[in-house]
Amino acid sequence: MKRRVAILISGRGSNMAALIEAAKAADFPAEIAVVVSNRSDAGGLAIASQSGVPTAIVESRPFGKDRAAFEAALQALLDQHKVELICLAGFMRLFTAEFVQHWYGRMLNIHPSLLPAFPGLEPQAQALRAGVKISGATVHFVIPQTDAGPIVMQGAVAVQDDDTPETLAARILTVEHRIYPDALRLLAGGQIRLDGDICKTIGSAGSGDALISPAVN
Incomplete structure:
Protein backbone atom coordinates (compact mmCIF):
# COMPACT_ATOMS: atom_id res chain seq x y z
CA MET A 1 0.00 0.00 0.00
CA TYR A 104 7.53 14.13 14.05
CA GLY A 105 9.21 11.46 11.92
CA ARG A 106 6.58 11.96 9.20
CA MET A 107 7.37 15.47 7.91
CA LEU A 108 10.34 16.25 5.65
CA ASN A 109 11.90 19.51 4.53
CA ILE A 110 14.70 20.34 2.10
CA HIS A 111 17.27 23.08 2.64
CA PRO A 112 19.90 24.32 0.14
CA SER A 113 23.00 23.83 2.26
CA LEU A 114 24.91 20.99 3.85
CA LEU A 115 23.33 21.24 7.28
CA PRO A 116 24.17 21.93 10.03
CA ALA A 117 26.12 24.58 8.12
CA PHE A 118 24.24 27.69 6.96
CA PRO A 119 20.69 27.23 8.26
CA GLY A 120 18.05 29.91 7.81
CA LEU A 121 17.81 32.53 5.10
CA GLU A 122 20.14 32.99 2.11
CA PRO A 123 22.25 29.88 2.72
CA GLN A 124 24.01 30.17 -0.64
CA ALA A 125 25.19 33.69 0.20
CA GLN A 126 26.26 32.44 3.63
CA ALA A 127 28.29 29.67 1.98
CA LEU A 128 30.04 32.09 -0.38
CA ARG A 129 30.87 34.52 2.43
CA ALA A 130 32.39 31.64 4.40
CA GLY A 131 34.51 30.63 1.41
CA VAL A 132 33.52 26.95 1.48
CA LYS A 133 34.59 24.81 -1.46
CA ILE A 134 31.67 22.37 -1.30
CA SER A 135 28.00 23.12 -0.70
CA GLY A 136 24.79 21.27 -1.42
CA ALA A 137 21.34 20.36 -0.17
CA THR A 138 19.92 18.48 2.82
CA VAL A 139 16.65 16.63 3.34
CA HIS A 140 15.82 16.48 7.02
CA PHE A 141 12.99 15.74 9.41
CA VAL A 142 11.21 18.82 10.74
CA ILE A 143 11.59 19.74 14.39
CA PRO A 144 10.61 23.00 16.15
CA GLN A 145 14.09 24.46 15.60
CA THR A 146 14.64 25.81 12.09
CA ASP A 147 16.65 23.58 9.74
CA ALA A 148 17.84 21.43 12.62
CA GLY A 149 16.07 18.06 12.41
CA PRO A 150 17.64 14.63 11.85
CA ILE A 151 19.33 14.51 8.44
CA VAL A 152 17.89 11.98 5.98
CA MET A 153 19.96 12.62 2.85
CA GLN A 154 22.47 15.10 1.47
CA GLY A 155 23.92 15.90 -1.95
CA ALA A 156 26.94 18.06 -2.70
CA VAL A 157 28.21 20.35 -5.43
CA ALA A 158 31.55 22.08 -5.90
CA VAL A 159 31.64 25.82 -5.29
CA GLN A 160 33.31 27.79 -8.09
CA ASP A 161 35.45 30.87 -7.52
CA ASP A 162 33.16 32.95 -9.73
CA ASP A 163 29.90 31.71 -8.21
CA THR A 164 27.20 34.14 -7.20
CA PRO A 165 24.38 33.18 -4.83
CA GLU A 166 22.19 32.74 -7.92
CA THR A 167 24.54 30.46 -9.87
CA LEU A 168 25.27 28.36 -6.78
CA ALA A 169 21.55 28.12 -6.00
CA ALA A 170 20.82 26.91 -9.53
CA ARG A 171 23.42 24.16 -9.29
CA ILE A 172 22.22 23.10 -5.86
CA LEU A 173 18.63 23.01 -7.13
CA THR A 174 19.48 20.19 -9.53
CA VAL A 175 20.73 18.20 -6.54
CA GLU A 176 17.57 19.02 -4.57
CA HIS A 177 15.46 17.56 -7.35
CA ARG A 178 17.45 14.31 -7.12
CA ILE A 179 17.65 13.79 -3.39
CA TYR A 180 14.15 14.84 -2.27
CA PRO A 181 12.37 12.05 -4.19
CA ASP A 182 15.01 9.57 -3.03
CA ALA A 183 14.56 10.63 0.60
CA LEU A 184 10.79 10.27 0.31
CA ARG A 185 11.27 6.84 -1.23
CA LEU A 186 13.34 5.79 1.80
CA LEU A 187 10.81 7.16 4.29
CA ALA A 188 7.72 5.80 2.56
CA GLY A 189 9.42 2.47 1.98
CA GLY A 190 10.21 2.00 5.65
CA GLN A 191 13.97 2.17 5.10
CA ILE A 192 14.60 4.84 7.72
CA ARG A 193 14.80 4.63 11.48
CA LEU A 194 15.46 7.36 14.00
CA ASP A 195 18.08 6.65 16.63
CA GLY A 196 17.69 9.63 18.93
CA ASP A 197 18.62 12.66 16.87
CA ILE A 198 20.31 10.55 14.19
CA CYS A 199 18.54 9.19 11.10
CA LYS A 200 19.85 5.83 9.93
CA THR A 201 19.12 4.08 6.64
CA ILE A 202 18.27 0.39 6.67
CA GLY A 203 20.01 -1.78 4.11
CA SER A 204 21.76 1.03 2.27
CA ALA A 205 25.24 2.48 2.16
CA GLY A 206 26.81 5.60 0.69
CA SER A 207 28.01 5.56 -2.88
CA GLY A 208 31.66 5.66 -1.81
CA ASP A 209 32.31 8.50 -4.25
CA ALA A 210 34.31 11.49 -3.02
CA LEU A 211 33.67 15.04 -4.17
CA ILE A 212 36.88 17.04 -3.82
CA SER A 213 36.97 20.72 -4.68
CA PRO A 214 38.97 22.39 -6.10
CA ALA A 215 40.20 19.60 -8.34
CA VAL A 216 43.96 19.48 -8.81
CA ASN A 217 45.38 18.32 -12.15
Whole structure:
Protein backbone atom coordinates (compact mmCIF):
# COMPACT_ATOMS: atom_id res chain seq x y z
CA MET A 1 0.00 0.00 0.00
CA LYS A 2 1.46 3.35 -1.04
CA ARG A 3 1.83 6.00 1.66
CA ARG A 4 -0.32 9.08 1.13
CA VAL A 5 1.72 12.29 0.94
CA ALA A 6 0.82 15.97 1.13
CA ILE A 7 3.22 18.49 -0.39
CA LEU A 8 3.02 21.95 1.17
CA ILE A 9 4.09 24.91 -0.99
CA SER A 10 4.03 28.69 -0.99
CA GLY A 11 5.55 29.45 -4.39
CA ARG A 12 6.67 27.94 -7.67
CA GLY A 13 6.97 24.38 -6.37
CA SER A 14 9.99 23.11 -8.31
CA ASN A 15 10.75 20.46 -5.69
CA MET A 16 7.05 19.66 -5.65
CA ALA A 17 7.22 18.96 -9.38
CA ALA A 18 10.19 16.62 -8.86
CA LEU A 19 8.28 14.70 -6.18
CA ILE A 20 5.18 14.42 -8.35
CA GLU A 21 7.23 13.14 -11.28
CA ALA A 22 9.01 10.55 -9.12
CA ALA A 23 5.73 9.33 -7.64
CA LYS A 24 4.45 8.41 -11.12
CA ALA A 25 6.75 5.36 -11.10
CA ALA A 26 4.89 2.13 -10.42
CA ASP A 27 7.41 1.02 -7.81
CA PHE A 28 7.46 4.32 -5.90
CA PRO A 29 6.16 3.62 -2.37
CA ALA A 30 4.21 6.86 -2.02
CA GLU A 31 1.44 8.70 -3.84
CA ILE A 32 0.89 12.45 -3.81
CA ALA A 33 -2.56 12.75 -2.29
CA VAL A 34 -2.77 16.56 -2.31
CA VAL A 35 -0.73 19.70 -2.84
CA VAL A 36 -1.59 22.40 -0.32
CA SER A 37 -0.62 26.06 -0.51
CA ASN A 38 -1.00 28.82 2.05
CA ARG A 39 -1.09 31.29 -0.83
CA SER A 40 -3.71 31.32 -3.56
CA ASP A 41 -1.21 32.82 -6.05
CA ALA A 42 1.40 30.06 -5.66
CA GLY A 43 2.62 29.06 -9.11
CA GLY A 44 2.98 25.43 -8.09
CA LEU A 45 -0.80 24.99 -7.84
CA ALA A 46 -1.19 25.12 -11.61
CA ILE A 47 1.68 22.67 -12.12
CA ALA A 48 0.13 20.22 -9.68
CA SER A 49 -3.29 20.49 -11.32
CA GLN A 50 -1.77 19.91 -14.76
CA SER A 51 -0.18 16.76 -13.35
CA GLY A 52 -3.54 15.50 -12.14
CA VAL A 53 -2.78 15.99 -8.45
CA PRO A 54 -5.55 17.40 -6.23
CA THR A 55 -4.82 20.87 -4.86
CA ALA A 56 -6.13 22.88 -1.95
CA ILE A 57 -5.57 26.33 -0.47
CA VAL A 58 -5.51 27.19 3.21
CA GLU A 59 -4.75 30.89 3.22
CA SER A 60 -2.53 31.79 6.15
CA ARG A 61 -2.98 35.55 5.94
CA PRO A 62 -6.51 35.66 7.45
CA PHE A 63 -5.19 33.87 10.55
CA GLY A 64 -2.57 36.54 11.20
CA LYS A 65 -0.31 35.45 14.05
CA ASP A 66 -2.71 32.73 15.21
CA ARG A 67 -0.62 29.81 14.00
CA ALA A 68 -2.61 27.27 15.98
CA ALA A 69 -5.86 28.23 14.23
CA PHE A 70 -4.18 28.00 10.83
CA GLU A 71 -2.77 24.61 11.71
CA ALA A 72 -6.17 23.37 12.85
CA ALA A 73 -7.58 24.22 9.42
CA LEU A 74 -4.60 22.62 7.72
CA GLN A 75 -4.85 19.49 9.86
CA ALA A 76 -8.54 19.12 9.00
CA LEU A 77 -7.61 19.18 5.31
CA LEU A 78 -4.83 16.64 5.83
CA ASP A 79 -7.25 14.37 7.68
CA GLN A 80 -9.76 14.74 4.86
CA HIS A 81 -7.17 13.47 2.37
CA LYS A 82 -5.95 10.72 4.75
CA VAL A 83 -2.41 12.09 4.62
CA GLU A 84 0.31 10.00 6.26
CA LEU A 85 3.46 11.94 5.33
CA ILE A 86 4.22 15.61 4.63
CA CYS A 87 6.88 17.11 2.35
CA LEU A 88 7.56 20.82 2.70
CA ALA A 89 8.62 22.31 -0.63
CA GLY A 90 9.20 26.01 -0.27
CA PHE A 91 6.50 26.35 2.38
CA MET A 92 7.06 29.76 3.95
CA ARG A 93 5.15 29.37 7.18
CA LEU A 94 6.48 28.43 10.60
CA PHE A 95 4.68 25.75 12.60
CA THR A 96 4.01 25.54 16.31
CA ALA A 97 5.96 23.02 18.35
CA GLU A 98 2.72 21.10 18.90
CA PHE A 99 2.05 20.63 15.18
CA VAL A 100 5.65 19.62 14.52
CA GLN A 101 5.60 17.13 17.37
CA HIS A 102 2.38 15.59 16.04
CA TRP A 103 4.08 14.98 12.69
CA TYR A 104 7.53 14.13 14.05
CA GLY A 105 9.21 11.46 11.92
CA ARG A 106 6.58 11.96 9.20
CA MET A 107 7.37 15.47 7.91
CA LEU A 108 10.34 16.25 5.65
CA ASN A 109 11.90 19.51 4.53
CA ILE A 110 14.70 20.34 2.10
CA HIS A 111 17.27 23.08 2.64
CA PRO A 112 19.90 24.32 0.14
CA SER A 113 23.00 23.83 2.26
CA LEU A 114 24.91 20.99 3.85
CA LEU A 115 23.33 21.24 7.28
CA PRO A 116 24.17 21.93 10.03
CA ALA A 117 26.12 24.58 8.12
CA PHE A 118 24.24 27.69 6.96
CA PRO A 119 20.69 27.23 8.26
CA GLY A 120 18.05 29.91 7.81
CA LEU A 121 17.81 32.53 5.10
CA GLU A 122 20.14 32.99 2.11
CA PRO A 123 22.25 29.88 2.72
CA GLN A 124 24.01 30.17 -0.64
CA ALA A 125 25.19 33.69 0.20
CA GLN A 126 26.26 32.44 3.63
CA ALA A 127 28.29 29.67 1.98
CA LEU A 128 30.04 32.09 -0.38
CA ARG A 129 30.87 34.52 2.43
CA ALA A 130 32.39 31.64 4.40
CA GLY A 131 34.51 30.63 1.41
CA VAL A 132 33.52 26.95 1.48
CA LYS A 133 34.59 24.81 -1.46
CA ILE A 134 31.67 22.37 -1.30
CA SER A 135 28.00 23.12 -0.70
CA GLY A 136 24.79 21.27 -1.42
CA ALA A 137 21.34 20.36 -0.17
CA THR A 138 19.92 18.48 2.82
CA VAL A 139 16.65 16.63 3.34
CA HIS A 140 15.82 16.48 7.02
CA PHE A 141 12.99 15.74 9.41
CA VAL A 142 11.21 18.82 10.74
CA ILE A 143 11.59 19.74 14.39
CA PRO A 144 10.61 23.00 16.15
CA GLN A 145 14.09 24.46 15.60
CA THR A 146 14.64 25.81 12.09
CA ASP A 147 16.65 23.58 9.74
CA ALA A 148 17.84 21.43 12.62
CA GLY A 149 16.07 18.06 12.41
CA PRO A 150 17.64 14.63 11.85
CA ILE A 151 19.33 14.51 8.44
CA VAL A 152 17.89 11.98 5.98
CA MET A 153 19.96 12.62 2.85
CA GLN A 154 22.47 15.10 1.47
CA GLY A 155 23.92 15.90 -1.95
CA ALA A 156 26.94 18.06 -2.70
CA VAL A 157 28.21 20.35 -5.43
CA ALA A 158 31.55 22.08 -5.90
CA VAL A 159 31.64 25.82 -5.29
CA GLN A 160 33.31 27.79 -8.09
CA ASP A 161 35.45 30.87 -7.52
CA ASP A 162 33.16 32.95 -9.73
CA ASP A 163 29.90 31.71 -8.21
CA THR A 164 27.20 34.14 -7.20
CA PRO A 165 24.38 33.18 -4.83
CA GLU A 166 22.19 32.74 -7.92
CA THR A 167 24.54 30.46 -9.87
CA LEU A 168 25.27 28.36 -6.78
CA ALA A 169 21.55 28.12 -6.00
CA ALA A 170 20.82 26.91 -9.53
CA ARG A 171 23.42 24.16 -9.29
CA ILE A 172 22.22 23.10 -5.86
CA LEU A 173 18.63 23.01 -7.13
CA THR A 174 19.48 20.19 -9.53
CA VAL A 175 20.73 18.20 -6.54
CA GLU A 176 17.57 19.02 -4.57
CA HIS A 177 15.46 17.56 -7.35
CA ARG A 178 17.45 14.31 -7.12
CA ILE A 179 17.65 13.79 -3.39
CA TYR A 180 14.15 14.84 -2.27
CA PRO A 181 12.37 12.05 -4.19
CA ASP A 182 15.01 9.57 -3.03
CA ALA A 183 14.56 10.63 0.60
CA LEU A 184 10.79 10.27 0.31
CA ARG A 185 11.27 6.84 -1.23
CA LEU A 186 13.34 5.79 1.80
CA LEU A 187 10.81 7.16 4.29
CA ALA A 188 7.72 5.80 2.56
CA GLY A 189 9.42 2.47 1.98
CA GLY A 190 10.21 2.00 5.65
CA GLN A 191 13.97 2.17 5.10
CA ILE A 192 14.60 4.84 7.72
CA ARG A 193 14.80 4.63 11.48
CA LEU A 194 15.46 7.36 14.00
CA ASP A 195 18.08 6.65 16.63
CA GLY A 196 17.69 9.63 18.93
CA ASP A 197 18.62 12.66 16.87
CA ILE A 198 20.31 10.55 14.19
CA CYS A 199 18.54 9.19 11.10
CA LYS A 200 19.85 5.83 9.93
CA THR A 201 19.12 4.08 6.64
CA ILE A 202 18.27 0.39 6.67
CA GLY A 203 20.01 -1.78 4.11
CA SER A 204 21.76 1.03 2.27
CA ALA A 205 25.24 2.48 2.16
CA GLY A 206 26.81 5.60 0.69
CA SER A 207 28.01 5.56 -2.88
CA GLY A 208 31.66 5.66 -1.81
CA ASP A 209 32.31 8.50 -4.25
CA ALA A 210 34.31 11.49 -3.02
CA LEU A 211 33.67 15.04 -4.17
CA ILE A 212 36.88 17.04 -3.82
CA SER A 213 36.97 20.72 -4.68
CA PRO A 214 38.97 22.39 -6.10
CA ALA A 215 40.20 19.60 -8.34
CA VAL A 216 43.96 19.48 -8.81
CA ASN A 217 45.38 18.32 -12.15
